[in-house]
Amino acid sequence: MKIVVTVKQIPDPNAPQKLTSDQRLERAGEAVLDPGDEYGVEAGLKLKEAHGGEVVLVSMGPAKAADAIRKGLSMGADRAIHVSDDSLAGADALLTARVLAAAIKPESPDLVICGTESTDGSTGMVPPMLAELLGMPQATFAKQVEVNGDKVSVHRQTNEGYEVVEAQAPALVTVTAGVGEPRYASLKGIMAARSKEVKKLELSELEIEKGSPAENVEAVAEAETRKAGEVIEDDGNAADRILAFLVQVKAV
Amino acid sequence: MAKVWVAAELNQGKVHSISFELLAKARELGDVEAIALGKGAEAAAAELGKHGAKKVYVSEDAVFDDYIGVPAANTIEALVKKGAPDLILFGFTYDSREVAGRLAARLGVGQVSNAMDVSADGGGFAASVPYFGGAKVATLKVLHKPAIVLVRPKSFEASEAGGTASVEKVEAQKGDLTRAAKIVDRVVEAGEKVKLEEATIIVSGGRGMQGPENFPLLEQLADALGAAVGASRAVVDAGWVPYAMQVGQTGKSVRPIVYIAAGISGAMQHTVGMKGSKFIIAINKDAEAPILKMADLGVVGDALKIVPKLTDAVKAKKGK
Ligand SMILES: Cc1cc2nc3c(=O)[nH]c(=O)nc-3n(C[C@H](O)[C@H](O)[C@H](O)COP(=O)(O)OP(=O)(O)OC[C@H]3O[C@@H](n4cnc5c(N)ncnc54)[C@H](O)[C@@H]3O)c2cc1C
Numbered sequence: 010m011k012i013v014v015t016v017k018q019i020p021d022p023n024a025p026q027k028l029t030s031d032q033r034l035e036r037a038g039e040a041v042l043d044p045g046d047e048y049g050v051e052a053g054l055k056l057k058e059a060h061g062g063e064v065v066l067v068s069m070g071p072a073k074a075a076d077a078i079r080k081g082l083s084m085g086a087d088r089a090i091h092v093s094d095d096s097l098a099g100a101d102a103l104l105t106a107r108v109l110a111a112a113i114k115p116e117s118p119d120l121v122i123c124g125t126e127s128t129d130g131s132t133g134m135v136p137p138m139l140a141e142l143l144g145m146p147q148a149t150f151a152k153q154v155e156v157n158g159d160k161v162s163v164h165r166q167t168n169e170g171y172e173v174v175e176a177q178a179p180a181l182v183t184v185t186a187g188v189g190e191p192r193y194a195s196l197k198g199i200m201a202a203r204s205k206e207v208k209k210l211e212l213s214e215l216e217i218e219k220g221s222p223a224e225n226v227e228a229v230a231e232a233e234t235r236k237a238g239e240v241i242e243d244d245g246n247a248a249d250r251i252l253a254f255l256v257q258v259k260a261v
Numbered sequence: 262m263a264k265v266w267v268a269a270e271l272n273q274g275k276v277h278s279i280s281f282e283l284l285a286k287a288r289e290l291g292d293v294e295a296i297a298l299g300k301g302a303e304a305a306a307a308e309l310g311k312h313g314a315k316k317v318y319v320s321e322d323a324v325f326d327d328y329i330g331v332p333a334a335n336t337i338e339a340l341v342k343k344g345a346p347d348l349i350l351f352g353f354t355y356d357s358r359e360v361a362g363r364l365a366a367r368l369g370v371g372q373v374s375n376a377m378d379v380s381a382d383g384g385g386f387a388a389s390v391p392y393f394g395g396a397k398v399a400t401l402k403v404l405h406k407p408a409i410v411l412v413r414p415k416s417f418e419a420s421e422a423g424g425t426a427s428v429e430k431v432e433a434q435k436g437d438l439t440r441a442a443k444i445v446d447r448v449v450e451a452g453e454k455v456k457l458e459e460a461t462i463i464v465s466g467g468r469g470m471q472g473p474e475n476f477p478l479l480e481q482l483a484d485a486l487g488a489a490v491g492a493s494r495a496v497v498d499a500g501w502v503p504y505a506m507q508v509g510q511t512g513k514s515v516r517p518i519v520y521i522a523a524g525i526s527g528a529m530q531h532t533v534g535m536k537g538s539k540f541i542i543a544i545n546k547d548a549e550a551p552i553l554k555m556a557d558l559g560v561v562g563d564a565l566k567i568v569p570k571l572t573d574a575v576k577a578k579k580g581k
């Protein structure tokens with residue numbers, strides 16, 4: 010089974026973030042493999058262990074995204090494709106999906122695994138667009154993924170519990186933290202990753218229609234903040250004070 | 262007048278509250294039509310009409326309930342080609358994302374998601390979205406037609422406009438269903454007693470509750486208050502409570518009258534989902550916790566001690 014896992018490099022969420030003078034996210038600092046995509050890599054590796062085959066990472070990002078790719082390879086993925094092109098800086102979801110689709114199509118994978126949403130963009134729109142462009146069914150928001158012959162079956166999280174969703178391969182799934190803790194890269198894995206193939210692609214090498222962006226940033230303003238109210242120290246009577254507040258606002 | 266469409270969301274026959282919220286905004290922006298697909302669509306059309314849709318495109322075909330994204334995207338695409346709307350509003354929910362994403366890619370127009378507001382802007386539309394972890398708000402001008410915007414639940418207040426919608430039956434464009442994912446079973450796990458989205462009081466717990474064994478303390482308080490129980494992502498990721506209870510950027514947006522945060526630090530990604538609450542009460546043992554800077558009543562103390570006392574005090578007050 011050939012499994013493609015899309016991986017994105019993001020600014021380290023634990024490092025303080027800055028904005029550039031033109032209000033873009035400062036991307037010069039520390040960067041990491043998106044934690045959400047580590048779950049994707051983990052899910053892919055588990056399926057490979059169960060069914061054999063190959064796990065191929067696909068990423069679009071600047072040159073230094075190579076580090077995030079290397080991380081995925083150290084975890085155990087077999088090889089990677091890295092689309093890097095200066096003209097893709099600031100690409101929106103549709104352009105990202107177009108680029109990823111063009112890079113993935115020649116691989117003819119049986120399964121494409123994405124994160125549910127990226128930690129920095131966090132809108133989760135790339136996967137459904139990618140599924141559409143690849144002509145694949147999408148089984149999203151999965152806390153469990155199983156493959157049986159050419160049938161992909163997932164447990165999709167819902168408000169009440171989960172749905173059992175089935176799709177015929179080739180299919181795209183998005184995974185959540187429910188698929189299990191991502192494995193650590195072993196020393197052996199880190200060494201092995203150094204010699205794994207990372208194919209670099211430029212935009213001109215892909216057959217895509219670039220299109221025009223969907224939106225244009227007109228303004229960036231401070232978000233409304235709430236003002237602090239009264240802050241008290243618990244002297245043993247805090248519960249009564251809270252009850253009085255609840256009564257005052259007619260909640261009790 | 263701009264032609265504004267609302268893609269209503271039906272969950273097994275029931276209209277999702279986001280659809281009414283979207284209609285309230287759509288009425289300010291132009292002539293409103295809605296799309297209702299799946300079982301219960303005809304009954305839904307009457308409700309959508311009351312909220313301001315002048316016309317509702319309806320199909321009762323069960324294919325929309327059984328298959329994810331594809332039939333709805335196909336059907337809406339066909340409607341767009343005929344009706345040429347200026348703007349299509351979707352809820353920023355897991356189900357609507359699937360449809361909107363496919364539709365936007367198919368039409369080649371892209372989309373703006375996670376919006377908190379939409380406004381008319383020089384003959385087109387602009388949307389405001391949280392930016393920089395919610396500390397800032399960006400205003401984005403939508404450059405394509407139709408503009409496709411996905412709006413966060415609870416961004417607008419639903420209100421009835423008292424009209425009736427005409428109903429236009431449409432045919433389901435199923436497409437190739439072997440290329441669509443099918444829902445073969447729906448499994449209900451222990452459900453919430455009071456739904457987070459509908460609760461007027463929410464008692465929410467974070468990592469400061471120390472462990473899953475202490476969450477019953479919050480449930481007891483919630484029972485006494487008639488409240489729903491919520492949680493931060495830290496405790497959902499740790500597996501203490503199910504995802505359905507998560508409040509925040511990647512969980513639910515809520516707007517209760519009172520939100521009680523116990524042992525929650527107040528990270529931006531959490532507060533973006535609850536800062537619309539009318540009153541916030543926070544209990545945190547760290548006087549520097551960010552949540553205390555936005556609470557109407559902040560208590561510096563141990564939630565494990567205060568919550569049970571509060572439960573007893575509420576019960577005593579209510580005479581139970
Ligand atoms: C892309 C992205 C999306 C995210 N989406 C969400 C989301 O939707 N929802 C969400 O909640 N988070 C989300 N997060 C995570 C968020 O950044 C925080 O990590 C999370 O909200 C922290 O949860 P917490 O407050 O429970 O834990 P912590 O930050 O660990 O805070 C625990 C608090 O409990 C206090 N405490 C400890 N013991 C006690 C006690 N005995 N009594 C009282 N107080 C005590 C501590 O002082 C501390 O303030 C997201 C993060 C990212 C990167």
Ligand SMILES: Nc1ncnc2c1ncn2[C@@H]1O[C@H](COP(=O)(O)O)[C@@H](O)[C@H]1O
Nearest residue numbers: 015016069124126127130132133134135
């Ligand atoms: N530039 C990218 N390169 C590779 N994968 C991506 C990229 N952007 C998004 N993805 C994938 O799509 C998922 C959802 O991202 P998003 O739609 O940006 O929230 C991520 O978890 C990734 O798996």
